[in-house]
Amino acid sequence: MKKLILTTAALALSAGMTMADTIRLGTEGAYAPWNFVNDAGEIDGFERELGDELCKRANLECEWVKNDWDSIIPNLVSGNYDAIIAGMSITDERDEVIDFTHNYTPPDPSAYVAMSDGVDLAGGVIAAQTGTIQAGYIADSGATLVEFASPEETLAAVRNGEADAVLADKSFLVPFTEDGSGIVFVGDEVPLGGGVGMGIRESDGELKEKFNAAIQSMKDDGSLNELITKWEVSSTF
Incomplete structure (x- = not known):
């Protein structure tokens, strides 16, 4: 799906998070049906529903942050939010700058x-x-x-x-x-990309594992495939 070419590897680094804090989820809010802003001015779509459920399963308090696509990775690295959930394909290039959770959809053609x-x-x-x-x-x-x-x-x-x-x-x-x-x-x-996952700062391994466990639990019980089918975002697992 999406690929950001970063020219500043120097951005990385200092913005860690504490598990007791509210976890901020960054999304674009302009890519229906993955994520969009509804008539009430709220983030909506497949990833809003998915993100809320993942936070519930991971026992995390989460809030949503809207961010333009072209700065979505730099603003994760600099600490404006703690995870990206924005239809972002897992690529080797991005993985040099941030980490990814397990994919929560297969590759979308x-x-x-x-x-x-x-x-x-x-x-x-x-x-x-x-x-x-x-x-x-x-x-x-x-x-x-x-x-x-x-x-x-x-x-x-x-x-x-x-x-x-x-x-x-x-x-x-x-x-x-x-x-x-x-x-x-x-x-x-x-066919492009390796499936869609959440982007996480490289320093936030604990948060990554919490979301990995939540994603896997949704795969195991079939609820992830139900959401994928509901929103028609990709093929199912």
Whole structure:
């Protein structure tokens, strides 16, 4: 799913947490159905429901923090929150800067959408959200990459002719192919990433293990697959 290229490994470090403190969960709040802000102004979606249940099972008091995607890893490292739960794929590059829990979804396939069939995906102009694994894939593919800060802006670029297609998580794109706007899936799905997990500071091994145990318990009793199916975010385990 998403890939952040960090140029400052120097950011790491001092922001530890105490288990007695409230655990702050950082999310983007702009990537339905994974995470979004509902009409009441609250974080909602698959990861809100999942995160609340994980905190309950781990006996942790948790609160939610909304953060833009392009600074979500640096702000974890600097201590603005204690864990990322934001549709973030586990990648080797990210793992050099932060730790990850066990994955709580299998890899979600990426897909292209455009305003019509026949788009040149290999050599055309393809939009992706900045700092995602899709942006990295396009940059290496030979196509021309145009990046935008939010996923909605990538779709706007296709609608107004700035880009030929968008590459993003298929689960995010499905509603836009069903809303009557003319956006359609094109080309083949692209398998990217190693599943989605929670990002944790490298110094917070105890917190990581608490969440690992909670994730495993949800896998074992089937409740994680039920949530995945409810929100239609990926295939089940």
